[in-house]
Amino acid sequence: MTDLSAAHDAAVTDRARLAGSAYNGDRDLAARQSLYQWQTPRYDLPGLVAEQLGDVRGRVVDIGCGNGKFIQRLRQDRPDLSLLGFDIAPGILAGVPGPVAVADATRLPLASGSVDAALALHMLYHVPDIPQAIRELARVVARSGLVVASTNSDRDKAELDDLWQRAAGDVLGIDRGPARISLSARFSLEKASAFLGEEFSRVEVVELPGTITVYDPEPVIAHIASYRAWADQHDVPFDATIDRARTLVADHIARHGAYEITCLGGILVCRR
Ligand SMILES: C[S@@+](CC[C@H](N)C(=O)[O-])C[C@H]1O[C@@H](n2cnc3c(N)ncnc32)[C@H](O)[C@@H]1O
Numbered sequence: 001m002t003d004l005s006a007a008h009d010a011a012v013t014d015r016a017r018l019a020g021s022a023y024n025g026d027r028d029l030a031a032r033q034s035l036y037q038w039q040t041p042r043y044d045l046p047g048l049v050a051e052q053l054g055d056v057r058g059r060v061v062d063i064g065c066g067n068g069k070f071i072q073r074l075r076q077d078r079p080d081l082s083l084l085g086f087d088i089a090p091g092i093l094a095g096v097p098g099p100v101a102v103a104d105a106t107r108l109p110l111a112s113g114s115v116d117a118a119l120a121l122h123m124l125y126h127v128p129d130i131p132q133a134i135r136e137l138a139r140v141v142a143r144s145g146l147v148v149a150s151t152n153s154d155r156d157k158a159e160l161d162d163l164w165q166r167a168a169g170d171v172l173g174i175d176r177g178p179a180r181i182s183l184s185a186r187f188s189l190e191k192a193s194a195f196l197g198e199e200f201s202r203v204e205v206v207e208l209p210g211t212i213t214v215y216d217p218e219p220v221i222a223h224i225a226s227y228r229a230w231a232d233q234h235d236v237p238f239d240a241t242i243d244r245a246r247t248l249v250a251d252h253i254a255r256h257g258a259y260e261i262t263c264l265g266g267i268l269v270c271r272r
Helices: 004-012 015-022 027-038 045-052 069-077 130-140 158-172 189-197 218-225 228-233 238-256
Strands: 059-063 082-087 100-102 115-121 141-152 202-214 259-271
Touching: 004 228, 015 228, 027 202, 027 218, 045 069, 045 141, 045 202, 045 259, 059 069, 059 130, 069 082, 115 130, 130 141, 130 189, 141 189, 158 218, 158 238, 158 259, 189 202, 189 259, 218 238, 238 259
Parallel strands: 059 082, 059 115, 082 100, 115 141
Antiparallel strands: 141 259, 202 259
């Protein structure tokens, strides 16, 4: 039997897959981000990050900036800051207003102590050597500066993990199919403080619990389909599993009026 978690870890950090497929544009990332519009309470994540940067002046770098959701908001709310975005995927950077550049979190093209804050939002779990990326964050941020990271809990959206296994089981004709890949497991909210605590003496965790409620399967289906870059990791036909999941969610909504997903994400604010 293959070690599913080791294979999944390798696939979650595979640079060719990240840059060439998962984040070669923003379709899949946008599908994952947009599910939160049905969350209660509704958190304004870019606003919360901007709030954490309240006392910061000068230069801020967003590492793994993706489709620029945070950079664009900061440009609007904090025109006084000098903002720079980095990502390993040139395709996703194409739509982000500059300055942005292709760069790897483990080898930042920045002088030591040259930025006043660094963001690493929902991205450290994709880095093969997480401690090295955290050393780089600590190196480039000035002594009085701060790092804001974010990720999800191991318990986040557990209903979708269950939905996937039930749908995959139906496709394969067994009770429960194999687990779907977890992107954040390598740097989950439960693990993040220990990783960051190696370089930062103060790590404050802001937990963001919530419930997503949908009355139509499509936003949920778009979310699970956004893992298509890892379709080969699932040991089950991906599209057939998605179709079966759509039917299961539609049946659930027909019986209960809505489909609910419990969420737990969090922000980690790190200082030396
Ligand atoms: C889940 S997205 C998050 C995007 C954005 N930070 C956000 O929170 O909306 C992860 C991003 O990290 C980028 N990434 C993955 N590994 C990276 C690395 N080693 N260095 C820099 N960026 C990386 C991916 O290309 C992708 O755009």
